[in-house]
Amino acid sequence: MYTTNNNYKEAQLLSDRALAFMANHDLIPNPINYAVTYHYVSNDSTDLKSAIEKKLNNNGQIDNVFIECLFNEHICAAQNIETFILSPFEKTLTKTLKKIDAQIVNEKEIAFNLRKVNKALNQFTQHKPLKSLISFIINLISNSQSQRKSLTDELTHTYAEVNLLRTQLNESRDQAAEDILTGLLNRRGCQSKLQSFDLSKTHSTIMIDIDHFKQINDGFGHTVGDKVIQLIASIIKKSITADDIAARLGGEEFIIVMNNKPTKVAELLAEKIRASVEKLKLLQKHTNTYLPTISVSLGIAELNEKESWESLFDKADRAMYQAKKLGRNRCVVIEQSLKPA
Structure with missing residues (x-):
């Protein structure tokens, strides 16, 4: 049985928990994986939750194939998928991308200042250990920025998947209201x-x-x-x-x-x-x-x-x-x- 959560803050918290679960199990952040994990953390489906916990208790792998099977079995026919799943997911994506963008900007500023310090230390051989430490930090920041860019690209691609799924849902609704033989309404x-x-x-x-x-x-x-x-x-x-x-x-x-x-x-x-x-x-x-x-x-x-x-x-x-x-x-x-x- 499924319930609709009308409390935005609570829904946002559940969205964050769902994304954390996905990250812990290396699940791709796409709408299907999100839908299943959201239902799991929100306790909206007893059968779905039992299936996941049984898998975890048996040390089984929570992978994309397993999640897709749960989606087809427990969620695909549920009502209000767009309201209950896509909208919270899209809001969480927006929030996450803004955080990533802000962090990248801060890291760029820090890296710029460290490079200035590093350049100044080149004139003083006695600060070689400090210079090495600064270079190490700059490299860490550079790698972090690269990883975040990759994540941003992946999440941006997920937006396209969300929009595609929304289009498919709308088409499904239209087809469900239409008589196949004649094209009239049913x-x-x-x-x-x-x-x-x-x-x-x-x-x-x-x-x-x-x-x-x-x-x-x-x-x-x-x-x-x-x-x-x-x-x-x-x-x-x-x-x-x-x-x-x-x-x-x-x-x-x-x-x-x-x-x-x-x-x-x-x-x-x-x-x-x-x-x-x-x-x-x-x-x-x-x-x-x-x-x-x-x-x-x-x-x-x-x-x-x-x-x-x-x-x-x-x-x-x-x-x-x-x-x-x-x-x-x-x-x-x-x-x-x-x-x-």
Whole structure:
């Protein structure tokens, strides 16, 4: 089980402990290693913590391969990765790089002053031991600066990895909200988009179901069935505005939510989609056989004051089934039948 730490100072402390653990075990400071060690030091995952402690108790090596396995097993599917992992990690990187930069500046100033002293001592042979000590210190500083530059370069590269991971997470979120077959939103994506709609305004919805779709699948195969779904999805996409939502709820069922538009506007759109689908002429190439006329049944409803989305969708669904009962290939507004096409 994972918890979100909202205390910045505590989160920063945990970030520092995570980086220290990584340094002690020679782990590369990348987002995956950081994520696992952060969860370990914060005790957010009992199973993950037990796995690491078992490895340590058996004198096992905590290496990058082991950490990646823990990441895939315990963290990959966790929620809020960006908020919980990437942001604290990025803040810690910034803080660390600033400290390194400040230290390098101080060391450069010290080295410069020591070289001045060293140059002055060249004139006095009796200070040879002191001169040797100063030269030794200068060399130490030079080596330290070189090591810090290497670390800075590595941490800077890690920034790129963090940004890449953030991009991948955003892409994953988008894919999780999208229906793979049609490119429309799926049920989850639809619910997410609805959060931006103002419930105090007038919204309408259209529930769409392909008529006799099972006969298409059984008679022509699922590949043809998928093609029919894609073509109808394309018609829906081209018919709505950027303010509206279109989603595939599953199987042969679709939904449109029209933002700030009344039922009359939804009726016009529904009829446009119905007519466009009816005009489709589909030929199965390897049999040279035309499919029967494709049609859809559409149910239309409007969101009333203080009504929930679930209630609205239920009304549209009932209107759609009413269209089926009336003979299919038609649009029905809830509790009001439109004339057959």
